[in-house]
Structures are given as C-alpha cells and as structure tokens.
Amino acid sequence: MSTTPSADLRRGQPDPDGPRTIRTVIVAATAALAGFLFGFDTAVINGAVRAIGEQFEASSLVLGFSVASALIGCAIGAWNAGRIADRYGRIRVMLIASSLFVISALGCGLAFSLYDLVLWRVVGGLGVGAASVIAPAYIAEIAPARLRGRLGSLQQMAIVIGIFVALLSNYALVSFSGGASNVMFGLETWRWMFLAELVPALLYGVLALTIPESPRFLVAKKDFKQAADVLRKFVGGDVHAKIEQIRKTLEGKPDRPSFKMIRGAAVGLAPIVWVGIFLSVFQQFTGINVIFYYSTVLWQAVGFTEQNALAITVITSVTNILTTIAAIMLIDKIGRKPLLLIGASGQFLCLGTLAVLFGIAPVVDGVPELGSTAPIALIAANLFVVFFGISWGPVVWVMLGEMFDNRIRAMAISVAAAAQWAANFFISMTFPALADIGLAVAYGFYTVCAFLAIFFVLKFIRETKGIELEDMDKLEATYAHSKG
Secondary structure, three states: OOOOHHHHHHHOOOOOOOOOHHHHHHHHHHHHHHHHHHHHHHHHHHHHHHHHHHHHOOOHHHHHHHHHHHHHHHHHHHHHHHHHHHHHOHHHHHHHHHHHHHHHHHHHHOOOOHHHHHHHHHHHHHHHHHHHHHHHHHHHHHOOHHHHHHHHHHHHHHHHHHHHHHHHHHHHHHHHHOOOOOEEOOEEHHHHHHHOOHHHHHHHHHHHOOOOOOHHHHHHOOOHHHHHHHHHHHOOOOHHHHHHHHHHHOOOOOOOOOHHHHEEOEOEEOHHHHHHHHHHHHHHHOOHHHHHHHHHHHHHHOOOOHHHHHHHHHHHHHHHHHHHHHHHHHHHHHOHHHHHHHHHHHHHHHHHHHHHHHHHOOEEOOEEOOHHHHHHHHHHHHHHHHHHHOOHHHHHHHHHHHOOOOOOHHHHHHHHHHHHHHHHHHHHHHHHHHHHHOHHHHHHHHHHHHHHHHHHHHHHOOOOOOOOHHHHHHHHHHHHOOOO
C-alpha cells in the first residue's frame, strides 16, 4: 500500500474509456440493493400481522411491539454502521447486512413463538439499519456531483420496489393459499412471506463482492492507487487534484472513528448533525410507515376484505414507485429544498383530509364507517404517498448521503439514521393505541407534524444540489454561524 498519492498516480494506468454513466449507475444500483432489502424486510410484516396475532393470541399492544421490534434493531444497526464502515470499509458493511437478512428470513419463517419471532425481527432490523447508512453514503461517495441526486435517489427507488415486491408476494401467497393463516406446503402462508426474503438477501451479498470500495474510504486508508483507479472509472476529471482535495478534507480524522467527531456547540452536537436528525424524524413523523406496516389491517377495519385490502396496498406501493421515478427526474433539476417544501405541504393537506374523514365517520362496533367517503379516503391516502414519494422519501436519503463533509459523513449518517429508526419505532408502536382511541387522533397528530415540517425546511434546510462533497464543509459552516 502506497502513502504518496502522486507516486501512485504516476504509476497508475488511465482507463482509456474514462468514466461512463452506465457503469456508475450499475455500481450505484448494486449498492442500492440494500434499500430493496430495507423495503422488503420492513414491509413484509404487513400481510402477516393479523395471522401472527391470531396464531400467537397477541393483544394489540404486544402485536404492535412485534411489528415495531425490527425497528429496535434498525436503530442499533444504524448507530454502529458508521464506525464499522469507517474502520473496515463500505463493502464489508454490505456483506454483514446481507448475512443478517439471511438469518432473519430463516428465523422469522421458522419461528415457534412470538418471542423468538421478535428476536429474528430485531436481527433483520440490524441489517436494515446498517443498509440505511451504507447505501446513501457509498452512492454519494462514488457518484459525480452532476449525477449524485439521481443516483442517490436509487436508494429510495430500491426501498419502494422492495416494499412493492414484499406486498405483491404477500398478495400472491394469500391468493394461492386462501389466507395468511392457511397452511401451504407444510407451513402457514405468513411464514412463506418471510422466507421469500432469502433470495434477494443472498443476491445482495454476492453482488456486493463485485463493486469497488468507496474512493473516499480508500483515500482515508492511504490506498491512493486504488482510489485513483476508482475515481478515474466513475468520476473522471483531474484525479490527482481530486485525491489531494479529498485528503485535505480528511485531515484530523482519527484512525479509530468515534462519536466525538460530530460533537459541537449545539446541545452537544454539530448543528448540521441536528439538521440531519430532524430531517430523519420529520420523514417518519408524518406517518408514512403506518401506510406500509398497517394499511392491510386499516382497510380491513373500514370494510374491505383481506384480499382487497392487500390489493389496495399493492396499488399504493406502485404509486410510490412511480412518484420516486418522478423524483429521480427532478431532484438534480429543481433541487432538494423545493421538493421538500412541495412534499410537506401536500402531505399536510392529505393527512388533514384523512383526519377529518375519520373524525366525522360514525363508529359502529369500534370501527369507523366511511361509507360514501371511502373513495375520498383512498384518494387522499394515495396522494399522501405521491407527495412523500416525490419528496421526503428520496430527498432525505440523498441529503443524508451528501450534506456532511468527508471527515464525519459515516458517523453523522449513523446518528441521523438511528434517529430515523427511533422515530419510526415510536410511530409504529403508538399507532395501534392511537387507532384504538380513534383514527382521527392518529392522523391529526401526523397532520400537525407535516405542518411543522414545512417551517423546518424553510428555516433550516440549505440547498446541496451540485455542490461537490469536498465543499460540504462550507455548507456546514453556514449552520455553525447561523443564529437560527
């Protein structure tokens, strides 16, 4: 391993073809498979919730905890992924996450009680948490600035496709067997829902071995020759100058990463880290994951059959995919901040509509009867997904991957992602209890959060479109000197 970048660059042989967009897209898409497993693992529980509750005779509080238990693992996995990534590399974290997904799929599919099901869900959550950190960090570090928004959005695209495939496979299995509780090939259908994750989990691990390590990590480890080769193939330009620029931004970074790196004067943390935390929390506090974790139960509760409720959920996930495609097309053109404002405003209106509809609906045997307003509720729910999919879904992951400077990126994303999973856990855990009080109360809370998110974006978010990663320290300085 060399310690002098200029010597390595003189010896390195340039790629005659230079950087190619398709090559970068393929590598970014491979890293984004983490997002696919992220989406699949968190959504697969959707079609199994009721069957699990019936089989293990769980109360609504215990059932809520079993659904949300994976999120405990997600927070722990995210919290630790940055340190592992900084010490051992981005690819190593991907391989660890793949192994955790495999173990979780097998454990959940063969669970013999609610207790060990929770354990295996937590194991899967560790993989999801690690994946939620490493995918945006890796994609941001290997993508040229002009493509970074679109390539970073592949993370969200993979998440929503993972959600779609999980819900579609749930729907197909229930259609084949006749119900999530019915036995199929010796096992209850809900168990096959979990076992289906084995295929993408193994594929992710295999493909992770085929992509290069992050050039920013390689420079941090003083492997300048390999860093030059990666930059030459995927970023282009003056590779020597880029390595020197990266190296300067890494000055002062300790060999053993720790959370001391992100400390600051703003209640113990650097101000920009707090911005990342609140971005993550607001993404969850508008209740998006209630749609994906509980939508089947929700639509059954207002009169739809199990099969029709699953079909509605699949349609919702298709909507999410289409809007994410739109976000990919727009994010590098109109910017991150405008999309966040559009999304928060649209979510506020849709959630407010749902809160009002559930509030005025008569309650019969504890269930709101939407009656003629059911189509309006369906439209509002799907429009909510549209506004989320075009904004807060992809934009938050893109910004978390790019807004921090090279020295603190992995650690800062770990903290922000852990906060996101903690917020996700809170929302998922409290929804059943809030729904028991009234769906209007639940959606009223999410409406208030969407309203607050509008003002957060206006006051605290700085545009990152087109800024080189090595210039993000200047963005950080604007937060450090801001009185807001």
